[in-house]
Amino acid sequence: MSFDFLPITPQEVKQRGWDQPDFVYVVGEAYVDHPSFGHAIIGRVLENAGYKVAMLCLPEYHSAEAFKLFGQPRLGFLVSSGVIDSMVNHYTVAKKRRSTDAYAPGGKAGLRPDRAVTVYCNRIHEAYPRMPILIGGVEASLRRFSHYDYWDDKVRRSVLVDSAATLLMYGMGEKTILDCCDWVARGMPLHERASLRGVCYMAKEPPKGAQMIPSHDEVSKSKEAYCKAFMMEYEEQDPVRGRTLCQQQDSQRFLVQNPPAMPLSRSELDSVYDLPFTRRAHPSYDKLGGVPALQEVRFSLSATRGCFGSCNFCALTFHQGRIVTSRSEESLLKEAKLLTTFPDFKGYIHDVGGPTANFRAPACDQQLKHGACKNRQCLFPTPCRNMKVSHQEMVDLLRKMRALPGVKKVFIRSGIRFDYLMADRDDTFLRELCKHHVSGQLKVAPEHISPNVLARMGKPRREVYDAFVAKYKAINEKLGMKQYLVPYLMSSHPGSTVRDAVELAEYLRDIGHQPEQVQDFYPTPGTMSTCMYYTGIDPRDMKPVYVPRTPHEKAMQRALLQFKNPANYDLVCEALRLCGREDLIGFHPKALVPPRRMAHTQGNAPRGGARNAAPVRREGERRKPSGRPGGKRK
Numbered sequence: 114m115s116f117d118f119l120p121i122t123p124q125e126v127k128q129r130g131w132d133q134p135d136f137v138y139v140v141g142e143a144y145v146d147h148p149s150f151g152h153a154i155i156g157r158v159l160e161n162a163g164y165k166v167a168m169l170c171l172p173e174y175h176s177a178e179a180f181k182l183f184g185q186p187r188l189g190f191l192v193s194s195g196v197i198d199s200m201v202n203h204y205t206v207a208k209k210r211r212s213t214d215a216y217a218p219g220g221k222a223g224l225r226p227d228r229a230v231t232v233y234c235n236r237i238h239e240a241y242p243r244m245p246i247l248i249g250g251v252e253a254s255l256r257r258f259s260h261y262d263y264w265d266d267k268v269r270r271s272v273l274v275d276s277a278a279t280l281l282m283y284g285m286g287e288k289t290i291l292d293c294c295d296w297v298a299r300g301m302p303l304h305e306r307a308s309l310r311g312v313c314y315m316a317k318e319p320p321k322g323a324q325m326i327p328s329h330d331e332v333s334k335s336k337e338a339y340c341k342a343f344m345m346e347y348e349e350q351d352p353v354r355g356r357t358l359c360q361q362q363d364s365q366r367f368l369v370q371n372p373p374a375m376p377l378s379r380s381e382l383d384s385v386y387d388l389p390f391t392r393r394a395h396p397s398y399d400k401l402g403g404v405p406a407l408q409e410v411r412f413s414l415s416a417t418r419g420c421f422g423s424c425n426f427c428a429l430t431f432h433q434g435r436i437v438t439s440r441s442e443e444s445l446l447k448e449a450k451l452l453t454t455f456p457d458f459k460g461y462i463h464d465v466g467g468p469t470a471n472f473r474a475p476a477c478d479q480q481l482k483h484g485a486c487k488n489r490q491c492l493f494p495t496p497c498r499n500m501k502v503s504h505q506e507m508v509d510l511l512r513k514m515r516a517l518p519g520v521k522k523v524f525i526r527s528g529i530r531f532d533y534l535m536a537d538r539d540d541t542f543l544r545e546l547c548k549h550h551v552s553g554q555l556k557v558a559p560e561h562i563s564p565n566v567l568a569r570m571g572k573p574r575r576e577v578y579d580a581f582v583a584k585y586k587a588i589n590e591k592l593g594m595k596q597y598l599v600p601y602l603m604s605s606h607p608g609s610t611v612r613d614a615v616e617l618a619e620y621l622r623d624i625g626h627q628p629e630q631v632q633d634f635y636p637t638p639g640t641m642s643t644c645m646y647y648t649g650i651d652p653r654d655m656k657p658v659y660v661p662r663t664p665h666e667k668a669m670q671r672a673l674l675q676f677k678n679p680a681n682y683d684l685v686c687e688a689l690r691l692c693g694r695e696d697l698i699g700f701h702p703k704a705l706v707p708p709r710r711m712a713h714t715q716g717n718a719p720r721g722g723a724r725n726a727a728p729v730r731r732e733g734e735r736r737k738p739s740g741r742p743g744g745k746r747k
Contacts, residue, residue, distance in 0.1 A: 117391050118146055119156050121168045123183055134167035136294065137186045139233045141225035142195035142216035142406075143398055144170045146391040149410040151196050151250055151286070157388040158287050164294060166191075170395075171217060171224045174232050177239035185244065188297050190237050191290075192278065193250030194229035198637065200264050203227060206635040207664065208264065219402035227264075228252075234276035245297050248272070249282035249290070254432050255639035257283050257313050257370065258346055258360055259329040261339070261647035263636040268333045268647075271360075271368050273313055280306075281313040285418060285433055287385055288374045307357070311374035316367045319359040323369060324349070328361035336648035337655070343644045344652045350431055352376065353484030376419060376438045383444040386415070392455075409463075412452055413526075416440055417467030421476040421491040422530050424560075425571040426606065428639035429468050435485040437472045442510050446517070453519035460520060465511065466527025471534060471542065473507055476500045493571045496536045504534070504542030515549060525550045531557050531581040532573040540588065547588050551596055555585070558601040561609065562620045569608030569645065569658060600626070604670040605661045606634040607645035612692045614670040618685075618705055619697070621674065631674045633667055676705045 120126045121144055126134060136159065140152040147153055152168070159166045167186070172179035180190075195202070195216055203211055203222075213220040226232040230252050237246055256272040273281040279301070282289045289311035296305055306314050319325060326345045327338040342360065349355040355372040362368050377385065392411065394404040419437040420429045445465065452458050464470075475481055476491040477499045491497050515523045525546060534543060546555070559578040561567055567574060582598060589596045604614060621627065636643040644652050651658045661667055669688040672681035685706050689697050697705045 118144070118395055119160065119166055119168050121170065121395060121397070126167055126183060129165075131165050133165075134183055134186050135165040135188045135298075136191050137167050137169050137180075137183050138191040138193075139169045139172060139180070139237070140193050140195055141171065141199055141229035141233070142214075143218050143404045144168050144395040145404050145407050146393060146395070147407060147410060148386055148388075148390050148392075148415060149196075149413070152193060153390060154385060154388075155191070155193075155249075155286060155290050157390060158290060158385065159294065161388055162291055162294075164188075172233070172236075174226045174229075174236060177236045180233075180236050180240045185241050188294070189245035189247065189279070190241075192230055192233050192237070192246060192248045192253075192276075194225070194252035196251060198252045198255065199225055199227055199229040200262075201635070201637055204264060206633045213405075215406040216404065218398040218404060220405045221401075228272075228275075230256075230272055231275045234278050238277060245280075245301065246276070246278040247280050247282060247290075247293050247297070248276055248278040249286050251428075251432060253281050254283040255428050255637070257281055258326075258342070258368065259332050259362070260638045261636070261643060262638070263643070263646075268329070268339065270329055270362055271313070273315060273368060274362050274366070279314075280309070282311055283313060283370075283432070284311045284373050285376070286311070286374075287377060287381075307369075307371060310352070310371055313368060313370045315362070316359075316369050317365065319361075319367050320357060320369055323357040323359040326358055326360045329363070330361070336650060340644060340648050340650050340652035340655060343641070346370075347430065347641065347652075348487050350434060351484040351487075352434065352436070353481070354487070355484070373434060376434060376436050379438065379441050382418070382438055382440050386440060386444055386448060412455075412458060412462055413464035413466075414445055414448055414462065415467055416445055416465050417469070417472055420468040420472065421485065422469055422472075422533075423490050423493065423571055425569065425645075426603070426634060426640050426642040428637060431639040433468060435491070436475050436480050437469075438475075439467075439473045442506075442513065445510060446513060449514050449517055449520065453517065458519070460522065462514065462520060462523045464524060464526040465514065466525060468528070469530050469533075470525050470527035471504060471507060471529050473504075474501070490571065492530070492532055492573065494568070494574075496532065500536070502533065502536045502538075504537055504539070508542050508545060511545065511550065522552075523550055524552060526556070529555070529557055531559075532577050535577055535581050535584070540584070543584065544588050544592070547585070547594060547596060548592055553595075554597050554599045556599045556601060557581070560601060560603045561606065561613070561617055563609065563613040563616050566606055566609045566613050569651065570603075570606055570642070600628070601632070602628055602674055603632050603634055604674055605667045607642055607651075607658050607660045609634075609661060609670060610659055611661075611666065611669055611673075611688050614673040615688065615692055615694055615697070618673040618676050619703075622676075622703070622705060627677050628674060631671050633671055673705075682706055682709075 156166050167183045214222045217224045230248050234246055253272055259268055259270055262269045280293055292309050327342040331338040332342050352373040352375045358370040360368045394407050398404055417439040419433045421435045491500050560570055560572050562575045636646040645658050646660055649660050669684050672684035673688055675681055676685045
């Protein structure tokens with residue numbers, strides 16, 4: 114008998130002839146057997162290694178009963194919140210509850226708990242007090258040290274402490290999960306824990322030779338200590354040169370992080386994606402409307418892992434790492450051909466990418482030998498002279514893919530690093546991107562144009578983006594195509610004052626672009642920008658950094674980027690007056706908004722005016738690094 118999916122019911126376990134599963138895999142999202150979902154990859158990797166795995170997806174978490182569905186597993190439980198942190202999944206940056214969950218059947222919200230990893234583990238402890246529990250995925254990975262939690266507005270202990278799990282696995286987990294499951298199967302010998310890469314565990318004393326970072330008590334009381342701890346964690350997230358780290362969590366316990374696992378080689382990555390994924394959501398969800406998140410990736414190909422772009426607001430350095438690896442041309446073409454056999458395939462491959470679509474290899478030859486540089490980024494503030502720049506492999510792959518029978522179009526919708534592209538003297542990739550792989554609009558992420566803000570973000574200078582815009586326009590004109598750039602922009606990032614937001618608004622006025630959506634900076638665990646947000650200090654140089662904190666100030670910065678929206682009129686005027694830029698209120702070509710008497714003729718009534726507003730600091734007003742400006746946040 115053949116089985117398309119891993120078992121999700123006791124009946125399906127029995128149909129396979131199992132007395133009991135080896136592991137029960139508890140996941141905070143629906144079971145989708147597609148390689149864009151971490152639980153699908155881990156499940157298939159374990160199945161391929163001979164382990165019997167049952168999937169317990171979105172269990173009812175208010176009691177321990179649902180966690181007894183399969184009985185006691187032979188070896189233990191695996192726990193993950195899913196491909197996204199449960200708090201980010203549940204709440205907007207304004208801390209408002211989201212009404213849908215794309216990773217749940219029918220998009221229904223509320224099926225997983227807040228802080229899912231911890232809640233699931235506590236229920237397992239209730240059901241089977243002495244069973245081993247291995248936690249992993251994004252939520253566990255990015256919360257492995259003491260960390261600032263935006264939703265509680267405080268520093269929380271490692272999730273390994275809160276969950277009381279046996280081991281925490283961080284990063285991309287194919288190698289780590291096999292090592293850890295084999296360790297559990299051998300009886301969990303304590304002397305072997307230190308040799309498990311990509312793992313954190315609790316110890317009664319620091320291991321010999323481990324690098325001690327400031328304790329939980331220190332980072333909770335001192336923002337300078339928090340910054341020091343963060344930089345030590347950040348600098349050691351390298352599989353080649355990274356050292357064992359240790360952080361005291363309480364009076365008797367120490368968190369130990371072993372060095373990261375080495376990234377998969379190209380052949381190993383190919384083997385993972387060659388596993389028998391059905392690329393479908395489990396049929397039991399069909400009557401509930403399916404799983405919305407699958408639609409975004411059903412006809413997309415994951416081509417790469419890792420990113421040496423190192424944007425400060427991105428957690429990839431802490432999770433996937435800076436060393437880029439990619440699948441072979443043969444593997445990707447094989448998967449593309451498979452897509453063409455699906456009845457609902459319409460001829461369009463929606464994406465061939467990863468964290469950054471135009472990275473296909475490590476930034477330089479030294480990274481796999483010596484690791485990524487500890488004190489130097491590959492692209493920021495300027496491209497490293499040792500960086501290898503070539504898009505030829507990507508060009509060859511895309512040419513072969515779009516020539517496949519049944520393929521009408523191959524799109525690139527993952528992020529393109531325009532600074533890496535501009536470092537390439539050969540324009541072939543950009544020309545073919547414009548001609549074959551863009552559907553009228555290309556989305557890129559300059560994020561801002563203010564030098565001060567870009568420096569805090571770790572993004573390239575505005576001049577680099579301007580040069581890219583000019584080249585993109587020139588190539589499209591030469592091709593006789595009318596295609597546009599859609600810039601992703603971020604408001605209220607650490608370092609961004611209201612004056613910086615006004616500067617960005619003027620830029621948008623000059624290019625004639627009004628973004629439909631603006632992303633407020635979201636402080637999530639594991640990023641350098643979140644460290645800046647919490648501490649008011651840039652951990653790279655320990656200098657104070659301005660942080661917009663109050664909801665009202667954030668609303669002003671966001672409104673400036675959508676200054677044409679009548680609903681934003683009062684906020685825009687207030688921001689302009691705060692900066693002494695009343696010259697931008699008027700009828701002249703450079704004005705952002707008209708005088709107030711004209712605003713009432715534009716349809717919607719203004720919202721969010723200055724009355725009853727929270728206090729906002731004036732431009733240039735400084736605060737101490739340990740202080741909290743603008744009153745308590747609500």
